[in-house]
Amino acid sequence: MEQFQNQELEYVVDDYYDVTDFEDDDVTPRSGTSSFDDDDSMDSDFEDDFELSKPKTDTSALEVRNGKDIQGIPWERLNFTREKYRESRLKQYKNYENLSTSREDLEKECKEVEKGHNFYDFQFNTRLVKSTIVHFQAIKFAAFFGAKLCLRSRTAVLSEQLADKGSIPYASNWKFFHFQLRNLLWATSKHDVYLMQNYSVMHWSSLLRRGKEVLNVAKPITPTLKYPGCLAQPLSRVQISTMTVKDNLMVAGGFQGELICKYIDQPGVAFCTKISTDENAITNAVDIYRNPSGAMRVMTANNDAQVRVMDAVNFTCLNRFTFPWSVNNTSVSPDGKLLAVLGDSPECLIADAQSGKVIGNLKGHLDYSFASAWHPEGHILATGNQDTTCRLWDVRNLSESIAVLKGRMGAIRAVKFTSDGRYMAMAEPADFVHVFDTQSDYSKGQEIDLFGEIAGISFSPDTEALFVGVADRTYGSLLEFNRRRYDHYLDCMV
Template sequence: MLRNLLWATSKHDVYLMQNYSVVHWSSLLKRGKEILNVAKPVVPTSKYPGSLAQILPRVQISTMTVKDNLMVAGGFQGELVCKYLNQSGVAFSTKITTGVNAITNAVDVYRNPSGSMRVMSANNDAQVRVFDTENFARLSCYSFPWSVNNTSVSPDGKLIAVLGDSTECLLVDAQSGKVISSLKGHLDYSFASDWHPNGQILATGNQDTTCRLWDIRNLSESAAVLKGRMGAIRAVRFSSDGRFMAMAEPADFVHIFDTSSDYAKAQEIDLFGEIAGISFSPDTEALFVGVADRRYGSLLEYNRRHYNRYMDSIL
């Protein structure tokens, strides 16, 4: 399963999926509060001219993200749900696609080069769709030859990494959808990607149990190959200062690399259970790991330990 079901907006604020809800967990107050409930029909409260808003039946959340006060969730039946954290109700909901391969595999919130906020969805129907956040109108729809499992937009908003059921990863022009480069080296399908904050390094996680690093100044081959312990690399995250990169396997293992050592120094977190997502806090002081195991489901917090540059568990 593709798992991006956990996002930290500060060291003390984490949003995670729990059954048919998205819950805000405060590590200061040590308690959670339901922010979004999709167990019942989802009714968008705002009416935007030209938008594709729909009332949705119960949504099983497949992926989510929280950025700039906007929470976006995707569903297993091709749904897209958008909610502003400072507003009650759902701002926008729709069913992107109704095909057999309808699952929304990934969602992203980003700003284009002019600073406008956009929502991007990647779907199993081999489509990538872009919506604005003014009236949630669909702006673009880009088609690819295989199911798209993940997208990530470069820090300057100009490039999209497109990954899916192919050994190749694509770099695509965000404005036109035109393929600029094909990244070759992985041996299986890809599921995760993230950009270093400097915009020069792209990390891609693959079923072949590796994460490859690509320098966009020289894309002829990957700059480095980082190995997991046992399983596919299903989540990849850089810290906002670019100092750390974390990657998660489907279960049991999270790896943290020190980017300043050319990724030579690493720490392995060995836990128990399926991993629902990983997220650094924006100040890079904490790493949160979601565990989706039915018996041992939990949220783990690891704090940055400055004297030896590694992360310290505070379970």
């Protein structure tokens, strides 16, 4: 994706690894990073195998029934089959870990799931809009021979070791992306989807099959809401880290603690500001919910270990809660009373949504957590973790999780329930989305198998559609799946 020229390393991945004795043209992913064995995990693996000038067409359900790949990948023209390439990806993929806790007994805890079910059928894939995940670049990062680049907790530290006398300084291009935040796609109806594409928030109409820019965050943003005491301030060149859309309000967070609030049906941006001046204040998650009295609220989870609650009308900060670690995700229960707090800790917390007081600890995960969702009935909470599992908890008994669902190869970066509670979907960082039937006690599942980084997943509010955003330079796209109703209708031939 297009980059602004940063003159220093701004943000990097969680945890740390050391790079020593590096060379200009020899930058390879380290063991433990969430990537494949290539120089840029966001780039397509297929570009060298066929002409890039080939027209990039969309894919319909009819074409898939006639043998076309759902992403339009021409396997028949490649030197390997889809099955062989899948086998290779599974072998090469290395799940990112913050904590090196033993996972030997994890498999024993995981629920046996009967795969092969089809709850959502493929409907359409478009490349007219393409999901993207934010990259960060360090341009011409000067280092001396023998210097060690230490990447720790999203902060760059250059610790120079003693160099031999007469060593020659050189410059090297480094490219990183924050691969742990994957809430960059939201459906407000079965025909309307909002997603990040480079520096634009795009609206896709699956009915008209047309995309339209809703917000450009590369340009200066001036808030329209002004009143005495308002903390709004202009922003520019924002790199979006997370977003949500609900009840005509779109809220987006940025990698430098920015917050942007825009009403979808109105021009301009109602409110924007930097909610923290902390150097490590990434806005990791945003949520729109209603409190027990019905008032709409905006909640932000930041890397400065704070959760902020704001009024969704005048955007004043009503409360802030501080926790012992960076907060990666929050979600409020359907009745607005309980708050799930997840972050840079194996433990997840349940707090009072009004006061922020911790009332329960969820123990069982082995690494940091980045995703959560409540079942619409309000008793079951799902949490996604870098230990490759999603745990289900009954908040009426927090002593242990009631089920553990495992991914195929990577961390669980996104979790969603349908509004009727019938299905739950969880997404890995790349290649796999899993859908579970909750009425079968999560024992029946559908595995959606694709290729590419997953930028986000979203069910439509009426449960009829499931959208998946794929981030890839060549095959980046938006995939649509429709709920199977087990009625026999003639397929639409559009």
